[in-house]
Amino acid sequence: MARTLYDKLWDSHVVREEADGTALLYIDRHLVHEVTSPQAYEGLALAGRKPWRVSSVVATADHNTPTKDWHRGIEDPISRMQVETLDQNIRAHGAKAYFPFLHKHQGIVHVIGPEQGATLPGMTVVCGDSHTSTHGAFAALAFGIGTSEVEHVLATQCLIMKKAKSMLIRVDGRLPAGVTAKDLVLAIIGRIGTAGGTGHAIEFAGEAIRALSMEGRMTVCNMAIEAGARAGMVAADQRTIDYVKGRPFAPTGAMWDRAVAHWRTLVSDDGARYDTTHVFAAAAVRPQVTWGTSPEMVAAIDERVPDPDRERDATRREGIARALAYMGLTPNTPMTDIRIDKVFIGSCTNSRIEDLRQAAAVVRGRRVAGSVKLALVVPGSGLVKAQAEAEGLDRVFRDAGFEWREPGCSMCLAMNDDRLAPGERCASTSNRNFEGRQGAGGRTHLVSPAMAAAAAVAGHFVDVRRLY
Amino acid sequence: MQPFRVHSGIVAPLDRANVDTDAIIPKQFLKSIKRSGFGPNLFDEWRYLDHGEPGMDHTKRPHNPQFVLNDPRYARASILLARRNFGCGSSREHAPWALADFGFRALIAPSYADIFHNNCYKNGLLPIVLPESQVDRLFADTYAFPGFQLTIDLERQVVATVDGALAFGFDVEPFRKHCLLNGLDDIGLTLQHADTIQEFEAKRLAEQPWLV
Numbered sequence: 295m296a297r298t299l300y301d302k303l304w305d306s307h308v309v310r311e312e313a314d315g316t317a318l319l320y321i322d323r324h325l326v327h328e329v330t331s332p333q334a335y336e337g338l339a340l341a342g343r344k345p346w347r348v349s350s351v352v353a354t355a356d357h358n359t360p361t362k363d364w365h366r367g368i369e370d371p372i373s374r375m376q377v378e379t380l381d382q383n384i385r386a387h388g389a390k391a392y393f394p395f396l397h398k399h400q401g402i403v404h405v406i407g408p409e410q411g412a413t414l415p416g417m418t419v420v421c422g423d424s425h426t427s428t429h430g431a432f433a434a435l436a437f438g439i440g441t442s443e444v445e446h447v448l449a450t451q452c453l454i455m456k457k458a459k460s461m462l463i464r465v466d467g468r469l470p471a472g473v474t475a476k477d478l479v480l481a482i483i484g485r486i487g488t489a490g491g492t493g494h495a496i497e498f499a500g501e502a503i504r505a506l507s508m509e510g511r512m513t514v515c516n517m518a519i520e521a522g523a524r525a526g527m528v529a530a531d532q533r534t535i536d537y538v539k540g541r542p543f544a545p546t547g548a549m550w551d552r553a554v555a556h557w558r559t560l561v562s563d564d565g566a567r568y569d570t571t572h573v574f575a576a577a578a579v580r581p582q583v584t585w586g587t588s589p590e591m592v593a594a595i596d597e598r599v600p601d602p603d604r605e606r607d608a609t610r611r612e613g614i615a616r617a618l619a620y621m622g623l624t625p626n627t628p629m630t631d632i633r634i635d636k637v638f639i640g641s642c643t644n645s646r647i648e649d650l651r652q653a654a655a656v657v658r659g660r661r662v663a664g665s666v667k668l669a670l671v672v673p674g675s676g677l678v679k680a681q682a683e684a685e686g687l688d689r690v691f692r693d694a695g696f697e698w699r700e701p702g703c704s705m706c707l708a709m710n711d712d713r714l715a716p717g718e719r720c721a722s723t724s725n726r727n728f729e730g731r732q733g734a735g736g737r738t739h740l741v742s743p744a745m746a747a748a749a750a751v752a753g754h755f756v757d758v759r760r761l762y
Numbered sequence: 763m764q765p766f767r768v769h770s771g772i773v774a775p776l777d778r779a780n781v782d783t784d785a786i787i788p789k790q791f792l793k794s795i796k797r798s799g800f801g802p803n804l805f806d807e808w809r810y811l812d813h814g815e816p817g818m819d820h821t822k823r824p825h826n827p828q829f830v831l832n833d834p835r836y837a838r839a840s841i842l843l844a845r846r847n848f849g850c851g852s853s854r855e856h857a858p859w860a861l862a863d864f865g866f867r868a869l870i871a872p873s874y875a876d877i878f879h880n881n882c883y884k885n886g887l888l889p890i891v892l893p894e895s896q897v898d899r900l901f902a903d904t905y906a907f908p909g910f911q912l913t914i915d916l917e918r919q920v921v922a923t924v925d926g927a928l929a930f931g932f933d934v935e936p937f938r939k940h941c942l943l944n945g946l947d948d949i950g951l952t953l954q955h956a957d958t959i960q961e962f963e964a965k966r967l968a969e970q971p972w973l974v
């Protein structure tokens with residue numbers, strides 16, 4: 295029978311299955327960071343257990359780490375304790391690789407996995423972080439887990455799971471010039487909603503997805519979770535294989551050829567059936583900006599802030615009204631009239647080299663508007679930072695008035711010092727615009743790197759296509 | 763894990779959709795390396811008028827009188843009634859830890875985000891799904907009757923008013939029900955299959971040695 299990519303990935307990892315479909319699923323790669331692992335390691339110790347396969351673990355410190363003045367260490371004692379706890383746990387138990395604070399390959403867990411070749415096609419990849427869906431861009435089954443599950447994977451190399459339903463999101467045609475993977479995924483979430491993918495594993499396919507770089511595919515899969523799906527994935531093709539080749543943990547020599555032969559099978563068969571299918575036309579997608587406190591509250595740049603009075607569903611109407619009150623926005627305001635205070639270019643959604651190139655292309659030769667208090671660029675990893683510096687992108691950003699920082703999660707979730715003050719409005723390339731996400735009372739608008747750069751220059755949102 | 767069999771308790775209504783885990787427990791409290799003590803910071807940004815940071819004495823902080831859990835009517839609530847897509851966003855298990863630490867034993871909503879839903883079961887917190895219309899009815903009754911209580915019988919899979927006048931059945935996966943009823947640690951259960959896992963692993967790594 296014709297199988298989907300998800301079927302293939304699932305079937306090849308089932309260790310055993312109960313009559314009701316509850317399965318024990320084998321985990322190939324376990325990514326670990328400081329926030330969701332301490333309680334898991336503690337649980338392991340309390341039960342007198344040991345990690346099952348240490349070579350599956352790749353770890354880094356990213357959520358709490360500062361993005362400047364690294365010579366001063368981590369000044370917040372509670373953050374420091376958490377990072378040191380990870381150091382101790384890895385020292386005690388071991389790992390295939392660990393990129394601690396200050397290491398030149400340290401970075402956001404979802405950036406370093408692919409970049410190191412620690413994420414490979416056909417793997418199951420888990421991490422105590424919901425954006426693990428990012429790794430699905432490599433035809434891997436990748437999803438976020440809670441801390442109890444982190445402990446379960448450490449102890450047993452498996453998870454107890456039921457197979458999800460399958461969803462195909464097919465994007466036909468090509469994205470217009472100046473419209474990026476981020477705009478596409480925001481437009482998709484705007485249509486299907488933040489619970490649209492709940493209970494599903496999403497496969498992104500179609501001409502527009504094939505045409506995306508691996509960075510672009512990662513951006514799309516990263517936000518599958520914002521559409522409610524634990525896992526998003528893209529079939530393997532030559533681009534996938536080219537990206538993986540030569541990475542530190544990728545196979546080499548004869549083993550490489552064997553691996554590639556296997557990876558080429560990681561596509562959905564013709565005629566495979568999905569439980570749900572959505573079709574999008576790439577040509578219709580415009581640059582997107584969120585206006586509310588959920589990623590589904592999004593509009594195209596040439597649209598207006600919605601009017602709650604025109605919504606019939608009562609729960610939705612209240613949701614819109616509450617979001618606009620929090621965001622300090624008036625109904626029917628053109629999106630291009632929204633002025634911003636800060637700009638954040640970074641996060642596991644948009645901090646890879648291609649993202650920085652796209653933003654730099656807009657910024658080059660321009661200045662950050664005087665009304666913008668802070669414009670930050672936070673590369674996703676030490677390697678991305680080094681690459682950007684080799685290309686002179688840091689100069690482009692600095693000359694324009696941006697701050698060029700050390701890698702980490704930074705203002706995506708504001709666990710370190712990078713955050714919004716109450717009422718401040720930010721153009722952000724991250725993935726969540728929830729209340730308080732970037733700092734209590736802060737107002738987040740999600741956009742692509744190019745749109746964030748354009749907003750930095752203009753001081754308000756603007757259609758980046760006018761700046762090229 | 764504390765077993766869950768039959769539980770009766772006061773219901774608190776949280777009348778908004780898409781409540782995310784950032785709202786349930788804000789990130790500054792994720793710096794803790796413990797599993798307990800999150801209850802005082804449950805819904806921190808909604809519950810208090812000041813900005814909360816770890817280590818603050820919560821008994822001295824100003825409460826937001828508008829927030830439902832600060833209403834004396836719901837002070838001792840142990841069942842949270844919520845709207846659709848509850849627990850979306852971050853995978854942080856600190857969210858169910860905070861709900862359980864506050865005193866909640868069960869949740870009732872039309873739907874939950876997948877990771878959160880999973881995390882609840884691991885912590886003895888029962889996330890019940892009821893159709894939108896039944897949830898609407900429970901919201902109306904909770905508002906109408908001070909001290910409104912429900913009894914949840916996991917064995918029979920029924921949520922009912924204490925007098926039994928209103929009763930709704932709910933679904934729960936047999937394996938999860940079994941673990942919850944008996945308070946079982948699922949790592950122990952999985953390790954009963956250690957030999958099967960080892961066999962599977964040996965074969966997989968032999969066939970695809972680049973996975974090691």
Ligand code: SF4
Pocket residue numbers: 356357402403404423425641642643702703706707724725
């Ligand atoms: S960058 Fe943001 S979303 Fe990504 S792992 Fe870090 S905190 Fe999570």
